[in-house]
Amino acid sequence: MSQMRKDVFSGEWVIFASNRKNKPYNYKRGSGIEEKEDNICPFCPENENMTPPAVFELKDSNGWEIRVFDNMYPALNGQEFEKDSDSFYESFNGFGIHEVIVDTPKHSMDIANASEEHLYRLLRVINQRLNKVLSNDMIEYVQVFKNNGPYAGASISHSHCQVLGVPVLTSEQEAAFAVFEKYRDKTGRCIMCDMIKHEKEAEKRIVKENDFFVSFTPYASRQSFEMWIVPKRHVQTMSELSDDELKSLAGFLKDMLIRIESIRKGISFNICIQEKAKSTKDGLFHWYIRLLPRIGSWAGFEYATRCFINPVLPEYAAQFYRNAVNNK
Numbered sequence: 001m002s003q004m005r006k007d008v009f010s011g012e013w014v015i016f017a018s019n020r021k022n023k024p025y026n027y028k029r030g031s032g033i034e035e036k037e038d039n040i041c042p043f044c045p046e047n048e049n050m051t052p053p054a055v056f057e058l059k060d061s062n063g064w065e066i067r068v069f070d071n072m073y074p075a076l077n078g079q080e081f082e083k084d085s086d087s088f089y090e091s092f093n094g095f096g097i098h099e100v101i102v103d104t105p106k107h108s109m110d111i112a113n114a115s116e117e118h119l120y121r122l123l124r125v126i127n128q129r130l131n132k133v134l135s136n137d138m139i140e141y142v143q144v145f146k147n148n149g150p151y152a153g154a155s156i157s158h159s160h161c162q163v164l165g166v167p168v169l170t171s172e173q174e175a176a177f178a179v180f181e182k183y184r185d186k187t188g189r190c191i192m193c194d195m196i197k198h199e200k201e202a203e204k205r206i207v208k209e210n211d212f213f214v215s216f217t218p219y220a221s222r223q224s225f226e227m228w229i230v231p232k233r234h235v236q237t238m239s240e241l242s243d244d245e246l247k248s249l250a251g252f253l254k255d256m257l258i259r260i261e262s263i264r265k266g267i268s269f270n271i272c273i274q275e276k277a278k279s280t281k282d283g284l285f286h287w288y289i290r291l292l293p294r295i296g297s298w299a300g301f302e303y304a305t306r307c308f309i310n311p312v313l314p315e316y317a318a319q320f321y322r323n324a325v326n327n328k
């Protein structure tokens with residue numbers, strides 16, 4: 001049973017999913033070392049019976065290459081959508097769709113070492129699942145994310161992504177879309193398109209640029225070494241990317257992940273694909289990817305104030321990333 005409750009002070013939704021405390025964990029607990037334990041891995045080929053049946057498989061001559069199934073321990077599940085009757089608080093029964101995309105049959109594959117061709121196929125599968133989950137009438141917003149490593153929230157080391165469709169607009173998205181709208185009303189332009197222009201002129205935070213994409217460290221990032229990958233064309237959803245752009249993105253993403261892994265070996269990181277919501281006004285949003293190396297964690301001040309203390313200036317992080325891989 002899961003439930004979404006809205007915090008009356010912050011307006012933020014919280015998902016309560018008591019079933020998730022039973023999910024398997026195959027990193028060494030409490031060791032502080034990002035080492036993997038040799039438990040039986042439910043995401044490896046021949047262990048498919050340990051997970052729900054596939055809802056999609058991309059196959060090659062050796063079997064599946066990418067496998068998608070419903071999360072066995074969903075944060076939200078497909079129960080009837082039901083608003084709670086409490087008159088003071090707002091809540092929903094936890095309707096949602098939560099899928100797992102196993103990126104590869106290879107247990108130890110590091111996503112940054114996957115071939116560009118494989119990453120391209122993975123991006124295509126992600127795009128397909130995103131659209132599939134969003135096509136459900138009850139789903140308002142879909143978050144695709146990867147938790148890579150135990151400090152990024154991963155419980156299983158075998159490389160995978162997750163697709164989580166929720167029935168309400170989350171507060172982070174609501175706030176971001178409002179900013180896009182306000183800026184467009186005021187200027188007639190897209191704030192992200194203008195940000196790209198500004199960053200290119202300023203040069204200080206740009207990591208790399210190719211024909212289709214630009215990466216930079218955001219001006220006021222909460223997390224040290226946060227990086228964004230943004231299409232130069234005003235594209236509001238992943239599915240608006242052309243095939244050429246998706247192919248380019250595969251290589252660009254791989255390059256950026258290699259730079260992140262140069263911070264230190266085995267670093268945990270999240271990849272978050274920032275999409276528009278179903279109800280977002282047409283043409284308003286500018287699609288992008290956030291890459292979040294996990295260095296440090298929220299402390300008391302951050303929890304209390306949501307004002308983050310970041311010890312690494314984005315200008316330094318960009319310089320580090322530019323120097324991390326020569327001439328790539």
Ligand SMILES: [Zn+2]
Binds near residue numbers: 043044045106
């Ligand atoms: Zn495995």
Ligand SMILES: [Zn+2]
Binds near residue numbers: 190191193233285286
């Ligand atoms: Zn734009």
